[in-house]
Amino acid sequence: xxxxxxxxxxxxxxxxxxxxxxxxxxxxxxxxxxxxxxxxxxxxxxxxxxxxxxxxxxxxxxxxxxxxxxxxxxxxxxxxxxxxxxxxxxxxxxxxxxxxxxxxxxxxxxxxxxxxxxxxxxxxxxxxxxxxxxxxxxxxxxxxxxxxxxxxxxxxxxxxxxxxxxxxxxxxxxxxxxxxxxxxxxxxxxxxxxxxxxxxxxxxxxxxxxxxxxxxxxxxxxxxxxxxxxxxxxxxxxxxxxxxxxxxxxxxxxxxxxxxxxxxxxxxxxxxxxxxxxxxxxxxxxxxxxxxxxxxxxxxxxxxxxxxxxxxxxxxxxxxxxxxxxxxxxxxxxxxxxxxxxxxxxxxxxxxxxxxxxxxxxxxxxxxxxxxxxxxxxxxxxxxxxxxxxxxxxxxxxxxxxxxxxxxxxxxxxxxxxxxxxxxxxxxxxxxxxxxxxxxxxxxxxxxxxxxxxxxxxxxxxxxxxxxxxxxxxxxxxxxxxxxx
Amino acid sequence: xxxxxxxxxxxxxxxxxxxxxxxxxxxxxxxxxxxxxxxxxxxxxxxxxxxxxxxxxxxxxxxxxxxxxxxxxxxxxxxxxxxxxxxxxxxxxxxxxxxxxxxxxxxxxxxxxxxxxxxxxxxxxxxxxxxxxxxxxxxxxxxxxxxxxxxxxxxxxxxxxxxxxxxxxxxxxxxxxxxxxxxxxxxxxxxxxxxxxxxxxxxxxxxxxxxxxxxxxxxxxxxxxxxxxxxxxxxxxxxxxxxxxxxxxxxxxxxxxxxxxxxxxxxxxxxxxxxxxxxxxxxxxxxxxxxxxxxxxxxxxxxxxxxxxxxxxxxxxxxxxxxxxxxxxxxxxxx
Numbered sequence: 001x002x003x004x005x006x007x008x009x010x011x012x013x014x015x016x017x018x019x020x021x022x023x024x025x026x027x028x029x030x031x032x033x034x035x036x037x038x039x040x041x042x043x044x045x046x047x048x049x050x051x052x053x054x055x056x057x058x059x060x061x062x063x064x065x066x067x068x069x070x071x072x073x074x075x076x077x078x079x080x081x082x083x084x085x086x087x088x089x090x091x092x093x094x095x096x097x098x099x100x101x102x103x104x105x106x107x108x109x110x111x112x113x114x115x116x117x118x119x120x121x122x123x124x125x126x127x128x129x130x131x132x133x134x135x136x137x138x139x140x141x142x143x144x145x146x147x148x149x150x151x152x153x154x155x156x157x158x159x160x161x162x163x164x165x166x167x168x169x170x171x172x173x174x175x176x177x178x179x180x181x182x183x184x185x186x187x188x189x190x191x192x193x194x195x196x197x198x199x200x201x202x203x204x205x206x207x208x209x210x211x212x213x214x215x216x217x218x219x220x221x222x223x224x225x226x227x228x229x230x231x232x233x234x235x236x237x238x239x240x241x242x243x244x245x246x247x248x249x250x251x252x253x254x255x256x257x258x259x260x261x262x263x264x265x266x267x268x269x270x271x272x273x274x275x276x277x278x279x280x281x282x283x284x285x286x287x288x289x290x291x292x293x294x295x296x297x298x299x300x301x302x303x304x305x306x307x308x309x310x311x312x313x314x315x316x317x318x319x320x321x322x323x324x325x326x327x328x329x330x331x332x333x334x335x336x337x338x339x340x341x342x343x344x345x346x347x348x349x350x351x352x353x354x355x356x357x358x359x360x361x362x363x364x365x366x367x368x369x370x371x372x373x374x375x376x377x378x379x380x381x382x383x384x385x386x387x388x389x390x391x392x393x394x395x396x397x398x399x400x401x402x403x404x405x406x407x408x409x410x411x412x413x414x415x416x417x418x419x420x421x422x423x424x425x426x427x428x429x430x431x432x433x434x435x436x437x438x439x440x441x442x443x444x445x446x447x448x449x450x451x452x453x454x455x456x457x458x459x460x461x462x463x464x465x466x467x468x469x470x471x472x473x474x475x476x477x478x479x480x481x482x483x484x485x
Numbered sequence: 486x487x488x489x490x491x492x493x494x495x496x497x498x499x500x501x502x503x504x505x506x507x508x509x510x511x512x513x514x515x516x517x518x519x520x521x522x523x524x525x526x527x528x529x530x531x532x533x534x535x536x537x538x539x540x541x542x543x544x545x546x547x548x549x550x551x552x553x554x555x556x557x558x559x560x561x562x563x564x565x566x567x568x569x570x571x572x573x574x575x576x577x578x579x580x581x582x583x584x585x586x587x588x589x590x591x592x593x594x595x596x597x598x599x600x601x602x603x604x605x606x607x608x609x610x611x612x613x614x615x616x617x618x619x620x621x622x623x624x625x626x627x628x629x630x631x632x633x634x635x636x637x638x639x640x641x642x643x644x645x646x647x648x649x650x651x652x653x654x655x656x657x658x659x660x661x662x663x664x665x666x667x668x669x670x671x672x673x674x675x676x677x678x679x680x681x682x683x684x685x686x687x688x689x690x691x692x693x694x695x696x697x698x699x700x701x702x703x704x705x706x707x708x709x710x711x712x713x714x715x716x717x718x719x720x721x722x723x724x725x726x727x728x729x730x731x732x733x734x735x736x737x738x739x740x741x742x743x744x745x746x747x748x749x750x751x752x753x754x755x756x757x758x759x760x761x762x763x764x765x766x767x768x769x770x771x772x773x774x775x776x777x778x779x780x781x782x783x784x785x786x787x788x789x790x791x792x793x794x795x796x797x798x799x800x801x802x803x804x805x806x807x808x809x810x811x812x813x814x815x816x817x818x819x820x
Binding site: 065182186187188189190191192193195196197199200327328329330332333336338339403404405406407408409412 | 582587588589590594595596597598600602625626627628629630632633636716719721722724725728729745748749
């Protein structure tokens with residue numbers, strides 16, 4: 001292959017000076033001049049094209065090439081989509097769920113810390129363990145997320161979005177736990193300074209850690225969206241190549257019919273059938289996969305997201321409720337209302353809409369989650385959570401009025417007491433949402449797996465069928481050619 | 486030691502607003518006089534100069550003199566044990582609702598073990614309740630945030646506020662005050678080993694924390710001594726920032742600063758208070774009988790020398806961190 005090209009380059013340079021005067025007006029180059037291999041080949045082809053066998057050979061080659069190109073494109077694009085679908089199910093969706101869990105664990109740790117603080121010296125071992133477990137969970141999930149991200153300072157240069165947030169969270173977490181421990185120590189000594197530390201720690205959580213966790217979640221979700229789009233994109237190149245190959249096969253058979261009045265050429269027919277089969281398989285598999293993955297995505301991105309947001313809003317409302325009692329009016333909004341109480345009401349509003357309406361009109365995140373839940377099994381835990389939110393609101397109002405009347409002890413009992421406290425209501429909301437999340441996660445997985453399975457044998461099948469079709473096309477042309485020998 | 490210097494500074498602080506007030510009056514005169522048609526420019530500075538000769542505290546008993554000046558701000562109504570409508574109202578309710586603080590150590594805070602509110606302010610509130618309602622008085626303590634003190638009194642959410650509340654003229658327009666029950670002033674709090682010595686140029690380049698909207702913030706805005714000011718929602722948040730190394734010093738009033746020092750043995754009050762602030766019990770302006778009654782309770786509270794209830798409360802709550810106070814401030818009456 002290399003010798004003709006070097007020869008052509010050599011010949012194209014050396015005859016230049018002598019050729020110039022002749023080429024200006026002379027009809028043909030002198031016989032002494034050697035022609036390029038390419039030009040010779042072209043001439044031969046031109047000569048061959050004037051004869052039917054030559055044409056047939058060319059047609060056979062082109063058909064085989066088109067079918068092979070179709071097969072190759074199909075294999076390439078199907079493999080790409082199948083891999084993207086695997087990424088959705090095995091990588092980006094779990095990482096998105098992990099990021100949501102990181103956020104939840106952090107918010108839960110903050111809520112639990114405030115609850116334990118209110119209990120003071122009587123903080124239960126369970127509260128303490130829950131706080132520790134939340135932090136351990138967040139750390140573990142961050143390590144897992146880091147394995148799939150570009151962390152700053154790692155080999156390979158710049159950090160990606162997820163990596164930046166992971167590094168930030170890892171730097172902030174020990175600082176936060178330090179503040180909580182200081183708050184705890186001061187509180188145990190009976191110093192109001194403990195409350196100031198806890199509010200400071202909560203401020204850090206609110207303004208630094210949770211936004212970083214949110215950014216991590218967004219980065220992971222973006223990756224999920226990108227993977228989903230890759231998995232469900234139509235394989236336009238393969239479809240175009242398929243249409244071209246089938247069109248060319250059809251044209252060849254029509255030409256064959258016109259020249260020979262024979263209706264069928266078995267080889268070409270087989271090639272056409274195989275190509276059409278690959279094309280139909282491709283379209284059908286993609287339709288099924290898209291349906292499955294889009295269903296899964298709707299659940300992964302919408303239902304799970306709404307449920308996660310609802311759960312986090314419930315957690316933060318709970319933290320606000322606790323902090324209202326910790327701060328005891330030390331922090332106010334611009335219009336002189338208690339900062340934490342205002343935030344509590346806002347979070348509850350996000351969660352279940354304005355509370356002044358009847359239970360028939362469900363709005364807020366729980367309303368959306370109810371609408372998105374695909375089946376009764378998914379709706380039941382959300383309804384339970386919704387009922388618990390109503391109870392929580394009523395009990396919260398009781399606790400607030402007790403506190404406003406100066407009965408701090410009764411307010412405290414209403415908030416962190418056992419059954420009958422807002423804490424019990426919150427736990428019911430959290431449990432209900434947790435169950436709904438497990439259910440929706442399972443639905444996501446089964447829908448996504450269904451979609452993913454559609455790509456199953458497609459790549460291998462397309463390759464085999466394309467090779468068979470190319471062989472059949474060549475054989476079909478060869479049969480015609482043999483008639484000229 | 487620094488009492489004379491402080492007195493001088495007080496005098497200056499007192500005179501500045503007087504002069505400002507005179508200037509306003511003069512300005513009003515310049516507007517009014519041409520309107521009367523005389524067209525003669527009055528010599529504005531003169532009355533100010535002559536008025537100044539009277540000095541603070543010697544204001545004549547004319548209606549104009551009833552106007553509040555920083556010097557007369559601490560004046561209250563004469564004490565009386567009589568039951569007026571407000572006292573009757575409280576007796577009928579059977580409980581005294583008092584707005585207090587829950588976060589100021591040694592003044593008003595929750596005891597860790599009992600969960601009960603304790604402190605200097607709380608003791609005083611209990612004494613007032615006992616006087617009005619008898620030995621088994623029911624007191625309802627309501628946590629009132631700093632910025633809610635005046636609305637709570639005006640809307641009668643509470644009968645009174647006993648919450649390290651400084652008496653000043655702006656507040657006296659909205660609520661009535663008892664006589665002063667404690668003398669405080671803005672002061673600097675810094676680590677013991679800090680180079681900061683007082684509210685002076687040793688603050689240059691230092692980060693000084695103060696509560697947003699507090700007197701400290703106003704003072705620092707007036708003369709920062711080269712300090713970089715950062716604000717926190719609450720004065721106690723400033724101690725957190727000091728401990729975390731985000732601030733080098735805290736400016737707040739001496740009572741609160743002492744409460745902070747009581748919670749952190751590595752910090753101390755630096756220099757003398759550089760403003761004068763008297764704490765009073767705030768009540769509704771329409772309850773003069775209650776004001777007189779509270780002043781009577783305060784009189785009893787102060788009397789008894791070393792063994793007065795006031796001194797006992799001082800020794801119990803404050804002496805450790807605010808040493809050197811020999812007795813309660815003298816009551817001043819304006820009627």
